[in-house]
């Protein structure tokens with residue numbers, strides 16, 4: 001029994017668990033929106049696009065978050081502009097922009113093999129996060145969560161029906177910029193916990209899981225955040241026993257939860273859908 | 289309580305040209321104006337620019353030339369004042385979005401709420417009332433994708449009601465809707481007209497236009513004719529607006545009558561409800577109004593449950 005409490009005896013473990021839970025929660029909040037718009041891969045794209053920013057920041061001795069954030073914004077802006085002026089499909093644009101940013105990042109790292117540990121960017125390492133970076137991550141997550149809590153309804157209307165949002169006096173473009181700014185910021189934060197490769201799971205899976213459980217947006221948000229925070233907390237905790245690879249554990253946990261709910265969800269689960277279909281056929285046969 | 293400008297709504301479209309990014313001109317030099325207490329039919333074939341005109345009125349696309357004024361104000365300002373309610377074409381809505389019927393109607397109240405958009409008791413009452421007026425109260429807990437075509441339309445109509453817009457724009461409200469619901473929507477629009485609202489309704493359903501529109505705007509890339517239904521919705525204008533797209537039947541006087549009566553019947557149809565002109569060939573005639581169900585023995589049209 002006491003063995004299970006051992007992780008709580010270490011400051012670095014508590015720090016890792018709290019940061020992971022916060023980041024997991026805020027990413028899950030964003031995932032509820034991204035998934036609905038079919039923009040899920042946007043998170044992935046951003047995470048990769050951030051790499052040159054992080055590398056550049058290390059080389060110049062700036063806070064990594066600043067560089068990452070700048071790169072993320074540049075990439076979003078790039079995607080938006082190419083989308084406006086070209087007739088390429090969105091997925092092609094996303095692919096184009098993020099691979100070029102990522103390639104540029106790798107190039108930077110290989111030319112200036114400084115203190116940057118590419119491994120850290122790509123795999124994340126929340127267990128060894130320095131205090132100043134931990135603080136950056138905490139601030140990003142806390143500010144994002146506050147803004148989202150205040151503005152979730154406006155964002156919902158914009159994501160549901162952009163035109164209508166305008167007729168009730170909202171500003172869809174401003175709100176979308178706000179959203180993508182938060183997404184860039186949170187992707188930066190998540191980079192530290194799970195790494196660039198797995199950020200995409202953090203900004204898709206919890207929302208997709210919650211979507212199977214409810215037809216109401218605010219409940220979807222709550223469930224999504226709960227799933228994201230809980231799996232991240234538990235993932236960080238388990239990584240103490242499994243020795244490292246926090247990101248991998250978190251994402252595996254999220255996937256397990258998703259699969260369970262995909263099968264057993266009360267209304268939209270696979271089994272229930274089958275059962276309902278069978279019942280309706282049986283009923284039909286009985287009456288005829 | 290409300291100032292005069294918002295009490296007497298008007299719509300002024302002058303010289304509006306919309307060119308899309310790909311170079312397509314969706315609408316050319318469109319001008320017309322409408323005032324409060326009216327239902328105006330916006331009639332034209334597919335691709336004639338009806339939806340484009342709506343988008344231009346609401347400022348979703350910026351006209352290359354021309355201006356739109358709503359209640360004497362620019363569109364953006366009018367929308368901030370909640371003067372405009374919009375009922376979108378069904379294809380524009382994401383039906384899988386996790387919102388219930390009542391959530392969608394509540395969105396109509398957002399413009400009236402504060403920074404945090406927390407619904408007040410009054411907001412909730414308006415939603416309940418709007419749902420009641422379109423007979424959707426019993427479906428308020430349904431996810432919006434789980435409704436029939438007519439019910440979906442009614443939800444968005446309720447959202448417009450809850451918003452209390454003075455100018456209501458309806459893009460193809462009768463597409464995919466059964467006749468009963470169509471009549472109920474028409475009746476509701478009549479009530480709104482009597483309450484001083486101004487409605488612009490796009491349709492290519494010709495036959496019902498004379499039933500409920502007191503004004504019409506005929507468009508095909510540009511405004512071909514605009515004015516009161518009696519003088520504007522004529523056979524020759526329609527033939528111009530629809531070109532060769534319409535089916536055209538004519539029965540002359542001799543085929544209809546056994547006497548010397550020269551009047552004939554002309555039926556124009558685009559495969560939905562036809563419009564019928566009766567009278568001498570070479571004169572402009574008023575279109576015939578159809579007899580409505582209520583004039584006959586059946587019950588008055590109401591929003592019926594068309595789910596089952």
Ligand SMILES: Nc1ncnc2c1ncn2[C@@H]1O[C@H](COP(=O)(O)OP(=O)(O)O)[C@@H](O)[C@H]1O
Pocket residue numbers: 308309310312313314315332333334335336337338339340341
């Ligand atoms: N987003 C768009 N980009 C380019 N052309 C468009 C766009 N939307 C509409 N159009 C063009 O503008 C014209 C008018 O279209 P629209 O207003 O949708 O017609 P309607 O609603 O009457 O069917 C058509 O020729 C259409 O091809």
Ligand SMILES: [Mg+2]
Pocket residue numbers: 338339340377459
């Ligand atoms: Mg249209």
